[in-house]
Amino acid sequence: MNASAPSADGSGRRHEVAVYRDVRIPTSGPGVTLSGDLFLPEGAGPAPLLLTLLPYRRDVTALSGSAAFRWFASRGYPSLLVDLLGLGSSDGVRRPPFHPDEADDALAAIDWALRQPWCDGTVGMWGGSYGGMTTMRAAARRPSALRAIVMLESTADPGRDFVHPGGARGALGPLGLWSMTMLLGQLLPPLDDYADLTEQSRWRSRMRSKPHLLDLFRPGPDDPVWLEGRIDASAIEVPALCFAGWRDLFCEGTLRAYEEMSGPKRLIAGPWLHTMPNESPHVAVDFLELALAWWDRWLRDEPNGVDKAPRVSVHVQGGRPHWLGLQEWPADAASRPASLADWERTEPHAPDAEPNTPDPATGVLSGLWAVPSGPFGLPLDQHDDDTRSLCLTSLPLAEPLLLCGRPRVTVARAWSRMSVKLTDVDPHGRSTLICAGLEARVQQDGTIEITLNPTAYELPAGHRLRIAVAPGDFPRVWPEHPGGDGLPEVTGLVLPVLPDDANPEEGLDYPAPDPNSLLAVRSEPPAATSATPTPPVWEIANDLLGNTVSVRIALSDDGAAVRHSHGRGHRIRGRQEVTATAHRAQPEAATVTVSAAGDVRTETGQHVAVEAEITAAATGVRATGRITLDGSLLLDQQWRAELPLTEASSRQD
Incomplete structure (x- = not known):
């Protein structure tokens, strides 16, 4: 069909x-x-x-x-x-x-x-x-x-x-990439008609305004x-x-x-x-x-x-x-409780931590799905993050298992914040992320039910299911010590399956898009250039001496992507780099830093250079913006905010 x-x-x-x-x-x-x-x-x-x-x-x-x-x-x-x-x-x-x-x-x-x-x-x-x-x-x-x-x-x-x-x-997504996108939008000059006095007035009156970063951080x-x-x-x-x-x-x-x-x-x-x-x-x-x-x-x-x-x-x-x-999204219309009695339990272990101590910096191997960065960043092999988490792993499946809906995991003696991931472990030990859930509100008796993100995923026979539990998910959220004594206990897993009367229709065919269809209606092509495009960068680095893990993303238009603005003679190029760093022994010292630059040469001959930086931590943020017009300083602005001392202290206890 x-x-x-x-x-x-x-x-x-x-x-x-x-x-x-x-x-x-x-x-x-x-x-x-x-x-x-x-x-x-x-x-x-x-x-x-x-x-x-x-x-x-x-x-x-x-x-x-x-x-x-x-x-x-x-x-x-x-x-x-x-x-x-x-x-x-x-x-x-x-x-x-x-x-x-x-x-x-x-x-x-x-x-x-x-x-x-x-x-x-x-x-x-x-x-x-x-x-x-x-x-x-x-x-x-x-x-x-x-x-x-x-x-x-x-x-x-x-x-x-x-x-x-x-x-x-939230950390890297809201306070890093999205906030920088909005800050650049605030600082870049108008691109329709740079010489228009009304456009100039809007630009100059808004460049000093409070950035979106503060709207996201303060509440x-x-x-x-x-x-x-x-x-x-x-x-x-x-x-x-x-x-x-x-x-x-x-x-x-x-x-x-x-x-x-x-x-x-x-x-x-x-x-x-x-x-x-x-x-x-x-x-x-x-x-x-x-x-x-x-x-x-x-x-x-x-x-x-x-x-x-x-x-x-x-x-x-x-x-x-x-x-x-x-005909219907399952929405948990059918479910299958899993017996965890014969699942293998492995406690967190890492060479740079005390035995049975969870790593507050797990999460980087989940990829960039929750950040987000665009068309790249699919989850990686979860094995190393799994070893730093509390895990339960099933026996090999006797037959394929189709999951369609939201898995639910129940935990007793929960940490104040729970990250739970469901993975597919193949016979070689590779662990593929199926879906994940995060919850920061635990019941007074220490129990919590975490509903994971929806999924449609089929595990082949011979593969195993794994539940991986950690106190955080970096760089999606800020890392912190889990608090409390001992490790949680996973007490329940409910798997979403299709109802018996679902009657799924096989053989659907969604054709791939025809690129020529869009090319036929595009506006003028980008300006020709002999420069080689700068490829994007997605890098995960472990500093074994400093006991840190960092995620770095770099994007650039400095090469072949120099472009003319729609029908105008403006030439625009830019770059952006973001780094999120977590300290395993001092999670409160985690940071997200973003630097970006935009260079505009207008058809009227002006040269506008924009530079922006954001430095964010769990307890405070700072942003700077700098604009020069034909080499003369037009703006040099700083914005900052910190959490009240009581809230910041409670996060570090």
Whole structure:
């Protein structure tokens, strides 16, 4: 069965695309407008609008050619990418991240679009990650013109799923890579029209503003601001197509939101990291065609059979990778308690630690799925992390075991924070991460049930299951001493299996994307250069003398990726490096440091150099920003915050 449904607009034509940069969208604030890039299919007539709202600056997004927006427009759908209030080229003062009023920006864009001659009165919204959150926020407000959504790798609870995973303070992801992305967006000059006085005014007035880093660091896991930022996915009644990645930090968030949505819905879950499914180096699928078929069905009312396909498609990982079609996501509808009586127990042991002492710095071998870094960073062999953890390992399986859902592990005498991983141990001893869970809230009697992330994974016969328990997961969260006496006891494991009446559909086929499809609608090619591209770096280093472990990621555009900004003569290049270091004997000394630089040579002849640094610890953060214009200092700013002494002390006890 071919699970995609390629289609075009009703005429079957492909359209030329006209692009309008920085269209101004009025809001309810007097004189306050949002900025958007509008992609119109020429000669299509009034049609449904596809809307996306992001905090990442549409002029920076345009550097890669805005290919997806152009592609949808070439298929007859006007597409609009909008900067959120106070960000990019939009007016106003930015809100804190994940603010519920971000939905107001979507409603303003919809109201404006409905008054335009190219819109037929219906709207679809889509986006991944943060764009998925703005999509769900708007859908939960139920504007009448919004008829369908597509959500990729996102969450309705960013506080718990991203900033403070499982209730523990987040480290590398929120305070490192994401905060630097937002800081660079704050410091980089405008790329649409650098010489425009209004753009210059926005840039210069915002460059000294408080960075997003402080919004993420100051409120702790129990701060009510994170409750306010939650999205009520149960209020989403429009048809929703959801994409989840098994190796994505928002896997649980996407599945949870899907389960709560109350309208027609479809789920496609693949083995992807935090990247678009059509751009993944692992089992890429043609996301654009799948989304197009969804729009055609629910925005154009075309009977293309999308609503007749399996409601749930999961890519089964493990020994026999394949797609499986289900009518329902299991959501723990069936489960199998495992008897742990004959499982082998091994206590943590490391040459640089006391016997039976857990390592607070375990986690680096889990890869970058929870950080995230993009298309690379799949989990590595977990063996060395396993030896530093408390483990229970089963006997070899007599027959294959298909897991589909959320495993649950019960622990007695738990540490104050519990990281639990389920792995697949092959006959050679290699340990492959299946899924993981993290929980920082233990019951008063010392027991805890940890629900692991959702998965679809098949273990071959002869392989063994392993439960690995540790007091943390670095660099996802800050390491700390576990506290208490002795080791926990794993008392229960519940494995998710398919119900007897699931009747899974085998043989689904999701074709890989056609790269020529996107190339045909890209904007002008990047500037030619003879330089050799600088490859990305992902490095794990153990300092045997210092008893530390470090994760380093380096990204650079200094070589062949020097680019012209969309239709402008600007030349832009940049670099970024992040290092997270954990001290095994002194976990409170862990740090995350990020340095980044951007170099812009504008078409008007100016040279703008941006440098930024972030240094974060569990008890305090510091950021610096420096901008020079033609060699003269324009900005030299520092921002910092520390936890109150009482909270910082309690973390170190």
